[in-house]
Amino acid sequence: MAFHSDNTLGCSPEILEAVARAAAGSAPSYGFDPVTARLRERVRELFAHDALEIFPVLTGTAGNALAIAAMTPPWGAVFCSGEAHIHRDELGAPEFFSGGAKVIPIDLARLAEAIDEIGSGGRTAIPACLSLTNATESGTVYTPDALRELCAVANARGMRVHLDGARFANAVASCGASPAELSWRAGVDILVFGGTKNGALAAELIVVFDPSLARELALRWHRGGHRLSKMRFLSAQLEAYLADDLWLRNARRANAAALRLAQGLGALMEIVRPVEANVVFARVPPHLRALFAEAGYDWPLFGDDVYRLVTGFSTTDAEIDAFLAAAAR
Numbered sequence: 001m002a003f004h005s006d007n008t009l010g011c012s013p014e015i016l017e018a019v020a021r022a023a024a025g026s027a028p029s030y031g032f033d034p035v036t037a038r039l040r041e042r043v044r045e046l047f048a049h050d051a052l053e054i055f056p057v058l059t060g061t062a063g064n065a066l067a068i069a070a071m072t073p074p075w076g077a078v079f080c081s082g083e084a085h086i087h088r089d090e091l092g093a094p095e096f097f098s099g100g101a102k103v104i105p106i107d108l109a110r111l112a113e114a115i116d117e118i119g120s121g122g123r124t125a126i127p128a129c130l131s132l133t134n135a136t137e138s139g140t141v142y143t144p145d146a147l148r149e150l151c152a153v154a155n156a157r158g159m160r161v162h163l164d165g166a167r168f169a170n171a172v173a174s175c176g177a178s179p180a181e182l183s184w185r186a187g188v189d190i191l192v193f194g195g196t197k198n199g200a201l202a203a204e205l206i207v208v209f210d211p212s213l214a215r216e217l218a219l220r221w222h223r224g225g226h227r228l229s230k231m232r233f234l235s236a237q238l239e240a241y242l243a244d245d246l247w248l249r250n251a252r253r254a255n256a257a258a259l260r261l262a263q264g265l266g267a268l269m270e271i272v273r274p275v276e277a278n279v280v281f282a283r284v285p286p287h288l289r290a291l292f293a294e295a296g297y298d299w300p301l302f303g304d305d306v307y308r309l310v311t312g313f314s315t316t317d318a319e320i321d322a323f324l325a326a327a328a329r
């Protein structure tokens, strides 16, 4: 199971210790606690944005659905890549939370045409939101320029932009841009900043850059059941995640492990996507498929012979070398 998913990994000790510290004594509930207040200030500093608002949630699915719902009316269209988690893996959560918006998977290389096609008809849905993922589901990374270009297409048509950042840390670690450059400065209105895959127990953070969206998000967050009474335990995870650059150190380690794995596998098979974050897609030759299938690495995004391997903050070189040795044998 070593490379099944970054969700199979454990938790950074610094985060567990922060949760234990937050358990002492009592604190105000529902997000009025000092840990959440400190987290807000830290996130404002990290993103160089004094007016952003934060909403900790337990899952990325909830974060995505709440964020999209806050920007999209029931008759709205949400455009995303055909690989997007919101399209393939969330059982219609964005549609449900928005009261019926239509998620439309497209080829993002044709974004302008796709929006204009739907927009000009006026009967399918009204273009309202562009949803992007960085790092992407296929392990590639948008640079600030690439992100800005896509956001500009949406913004020019009066649409909002949601960024699924389940692997945002891996994207920042990969391209070296600042968190601000890879979010609001490129045109992102709401980011869902992932923690769980990269060392948290269970914590994701909705970051709202446009203050005019914060009130609606706050109401949806509460109504959607994500305003935890003991919010300090979620916030403590995220505060420790951002302290001393733990989020970046973990992501750098995960990315480096993916490169090592891809370099080793590349001698035996085709790597089908550039490895820019912590996800590797490999076209596995028939005689090796049993090894990959038994390990549970099937992931039919690019065909039945392409398997997905994911590294994480706690992946060791020994795990990689053992798998490569088994493949070589």
Ligand SMILES: Cc1ncc(COP(=O)(O)O)c(C=O)c1O
Binding pocket: 007, 058, 059, 060, 061, 062, 085, 086, 133, 136, 137, 164, 166, 167, 196
């Ligand atoms: C790209 C992406 N977005 C969002 C999620 C959120 O997942 P969850 O709701 O399981 O936290 C995941 C998890 O696999 C993901 O890969």
